[in-house]
Amino acid sequence: MTRKKPADLRSARWFAPDDLRSMGHRSRAMQMGLDRADWDGKPVIAVINTWSDLSPCHHHLRDRAEQVKRGVWQAGGMPVEMPVHSFSEQFLKPTSMLYRNMGALEAEETLRAHPIDGAVLLGGCDKSTPALVMGAVSMGLPFIFLPAGAMLRGNxxxxxxxxxxxxxxxxxxxxxGTISKEQWDxxxxxxxxxYGTCMTMGTASTMMSIAEAWGLTLPGASAIPAPDAGHKRMAAACGRRIVEMVWEDLTPGKVMTRASTRNAVTVAMATGCSTNAIIHLIAMARRAGIPLTLDDLDAIGRTTPVIANIRPSGKDYLMEDFFYAGGLPALMKELSDKLDLGVLTVSGRTLGENIASAVNYNPDVIRTLDNPVYHEGSLAVLKGNLAPDGAVIKPAAMDPRFQVHAGPAIVADSYPELKTIITDPDYPMTPDHVLILRNAGPQGGPGMPEWGMIPMPQALLNQGHRDMVRLSDARMSGTSYGACVLHVAPEAFVGGPLALVETGDIIELDVPNRSLNLRVPEAELARRRAAWTPPAPRYARGYGWMFSRHIEQADKGCDFDFLGSEFGAPVREPDIF
Structure with a gap:
C-alpha cells in the first residue's frame, strides 16, 4: 500500500504554502495557542461531536471527545473538535427525522470547508448515526464512527x-388500570x-450495529455500554487508528461496497433491527453510490433469521447482556456463512480477520442459526394497491395471529383525531378493525414522526386486548412492538392511495405473501382520487420550506433529492483556494 506523504495531506493546502493566505491560517492557529509543531506534517483530524445538554444519549460525548483527541495526539496527529447538530430524540420537535438530512449536510460541509484530513464521528442516538455517515461518505475523507453506546439496564x-x-x-x-401511579412513577x-442510548435493540442500537457490520467502526465498538471504561479506551483507539487511515488513504469508498452493504443488511436482520433501519440503510447506501431497494432488503430478510434475543423482538435480554455475550463480533461469527468475510474494514483488516477470535459466551442471548428467535429476518416489506412503493412491518414483534388479517378501517387524518379515537373508552371497535393514521409521512408529518406506534385504544385495553393491526405512513420507535404497518409509500399527504381510504373499507394484510391491499373497486378509487384535494403546505419559509420541496419518499430513504450521489460531483477542491 502506498502511503501518503506530508505534502499530500489535504490540510497542507491551508498550512504549508509560503504565501499570504497560508500565513493567515498559521497565525490564527497560533492565536489559539498552537504552534508549527502541532500541524506541520501531521494529519488534522476532526472530532465531529453531537454532544448537547439536551441529548441524554450523548451526554458523555464531551468526555469521549477528549479521549479521541488523546489517541490522535498519541499517533502523531492534530485533533480539532467540531460540533454539529445533536439529534436529541427525546426533546427535538416535531421529530428528529426532520433534521437528519440537515445534520448530514452540516457534517459534509464542515469537513469540506475546513483543513481536515480525516474524522472520528461521535454519535449513536437514532438519526445521528445515519446523518454523520451520510455526510462523511459524501465528503469522502477517511473516517471512523465511534458509537455512543447503550445505557445500563433499567431496573x-x-x-x-x-x-x-x-x-x-x-x-x-x-x-x-392494572398498575398504580406509584408503580408508574x-x-x-x-x-x-x-447516559447512553436506549439499551433495547431500538433504532440507536440498530444503527450502531449496522455501522460496525458495514466496517465503519473498530471491532466490538457498537455494543460497549456507554459508562463502561472500555468505551473510553475504544475512543482513544479510534483516535489512534484514524491517523493511520489518513496515511493509508483508506477512504469510505474502499469500505462501503456492495458486499459490505449486503453484510450490513444481513446483520441488521439478524439483530431484530428497528423498522427505521430500512430508511437509513437505503439513504446511506445511496450516498455511497450503491443502489439498495426495498426488494433487496426483503430478499435478505427472508433468508436471515433473528438470532439476537434482545427486546423488543427477543424476550429476555438487553444490550448490556449482548455485550457480555460477545457483542456484534460474536453474532457475526454465528452468522459468518451468510457474510462476505473478505471485505475491508476501517481497522485495516478484513471482516473475517476482525471476528476470527470472537466467542459467543451466551448462546441464549446470541442464538445459533439452528435455534433462532424468529425464523426470518426482523423486517418484511409489503406491497399492494395500498402501498405500491412499499410498506414495512416487524413480524417478529407482533401477535402472530395478525400476520394474515382482513378487517374494516378506522381512519384518522391527524394525530389529534387519532388521540380522540384511542382515548374514548366507548369507541365502537373490535380487535379485527385496522386503525389508520395518515398525513404523517415525510411531508405530511412533517418529517415522518414516530407516530406509527399507535397506542392501543382504551376501548380494547379495557377488554383485555394488547395488539391489533395499525397502519400509517409514519415511522415508529425502534423500541416499539405490535402489528404496526409503517412507511406506507407514497404517503397520503402527496396523494398516495392511503389518502383514498375511508372508514369501513376492508384492509387486507398478508405478511407471509408480503401484500397490503385495499378491497375497494378500482372505479371507486378513481372517483375518490378525482375528488381528492391536496392539503396546504406545512411550511411557508426556512428549512421546513426547503425540506418539503426536496424530501424523497420512504422507499428512497427520505434523503434530499439534491444530495444523492447521482445528483452530481462535489466542488473540485483545488478550485476553492
Missing part, C-alpha cells in the same frame, strides 16, 4: 426494564439509569 422492583419497550408496555397497563425513575 424497578427487581425487574429488568428496557427503554422504550417497557414504557409502551407499562403505559398500556397504566391506562388499563417507579418505572419512570428506573428505566434510564445512565
Amino acid at each position: 424497578y422492583a427487581g425487574e429488568k426494564l428496557g427503554s422504550g419497550t417497557d414504557v409502551w408496555k407499562y403505559w398500556d397497563e397504566r391506562r388499563a 417507579g418505572v419512570q425513575g428506573g428505566i434510564a439509569r445512565s
Whole structure:
C-alpha cells in the first residue's frame, strides 16, 4: 500500500504554502495557542461531536471527545473538535427525522470547508448515526464512527426494564388500570439509569450495529455500554487508528461496497433491527453510490433469521447482556456463512480477520442459526394497491395471529383525531378493525414522526386486548412492538392511495405473501382520487420550506433529492483556494 506523504495531506493546502493566505491560517492557529509543531506534517483530524445538554444519549460525548483527541495526539496527529447538530430524540420537535438530512449536510460541509484530513464521528442516538455517515461518505475523507453506546439496564422492583419497550408496555397497563401511579412513577425513575442510548435493540442500537457490520467502526465498538471504561479506551483507539487511515488513504469508498452493504443488511436482520433501519440503510447506501431497494432488503430478510434475543423482538435480554455475550463480533461469527468475510474494514483488516477470535459466551442471548428467535429476518416489506412503493412491518414483534388479517378501517387524518379515537373508552371497535393514521409521512408529518406506534385504544385495553393491526405512513420507535404497518409509500399527504381510504373499507394484510391491499373497486378509487384535494403546505419559509420541496419518499430513504450521489460531483477542491 502506498502511503501518503506530508505534502499530500489535504490540510497542507491551508498550512504549508509560503504565501499570504497560508500565513493567515498559521497565525490564527497560533492565536489559539498552537504552534508549527502541532500541524506541520501531521494529519488534522476532526472530532465531529453531537454532544448537547439536551441529548441524554450523548451526554458523555464531551468526555469521549477528549479521549479521541488523546489517541490522535498519541499517533502523531492534530485533533480539532467540531460540533454539529445533536439529534436529541427525546426533546427535538416535531421529530428528529426532520433534521437528519440537515445534520448530514452540516457534517459534509464542515469537513469540506475546513483543513481536515480525516474524522472520528461521535454519535449513536437514532438519526445521528445515519446523518454523520451520510455526510462523511459524501465528503469522502477517511473516517471512523465511534458509537455512543447503550445505557445500563433499567431496573424497578427487581425487574429488568428496557427503554422504550417497557414504557409502551407499562403505559398500556397504566391506562388499563392494572398498575398504580406509584408503580408508574417507579418505572419512570428506573428505566434510564445512565447516559447512553436506549439499551433495547431500538433504532440507536440498530444503527450502531449496522455501522460496525458495514466496517465503519473498530471491532466490538457498537455494543460497549456507554459508562463502561472500555468505551473510553475504544475512543482513544479510534483516535489512534484514524491517523493511520489518513496515511493509508483508506477512504469510505474502499469500505462501503456492495458486499459490505449486503453484510450490513444481513446483520441488521439478524439483530431484530428497528423498522427505521430500512430508511437509513437505503439513504446511506445511496450516498455511497450503491443502489439498495426495498426488494433487496426483503430478499435478505427472508433468508436471515433473528438470532439476537434482545427486546423488543427477543424476550429476555438487553444490550448490556449482548455485550457480555460477545457483542456484534460474536453474532457475526454465528452468522459468518451468510457474510462476505473478505471485505475491508476501517481497522485495516478484513471482516473475517476482525471476528476470527470472537466467542459467543451466551448462546441464549446470541442464538445459533439452528435455534433462532424468529425464523426470518426482523423486517418484511409489503406491497399492494395500498402501498405500491412499499410498506414495512416487524413480524417478529407482533401477535402472530395478525400476520394474515382482513378487517374494516378506522381512519384518522391527524394525530389529534387519532388521540380522540384511542382515548374514548366507548369507541365502537373490535380487535379485527385496522386503525389508520395518515398525513404523517415525510411531508405530511412533517418529517415522518414516530407516530406509527399507535397506542392501543382504551376501548380494547379495557377488554383485555394488547395488539391489533395499525397502519400509517409514519415511522415508529425502534423500541416499539405490535402489528404496526409503517412507511406506507407514497404517503397520503402527496396523494398516495392511503389518502383514498375511508372508514369501513376492508384492509387486507398478508405478511407471509408480503401484500397490503385495499378491497375497494378500482372505479371507486378513481372517483375518490378525482375528488381528492391536496392539503396546504406545512411550511411557508426556512428549512421546513426547503425540506418539503426536496424530501424523497420512504422507499428512497427520505434523503434530499439534491444530495444523492447521482445528483452530481462535489466542488473540485483545488478550485476553492
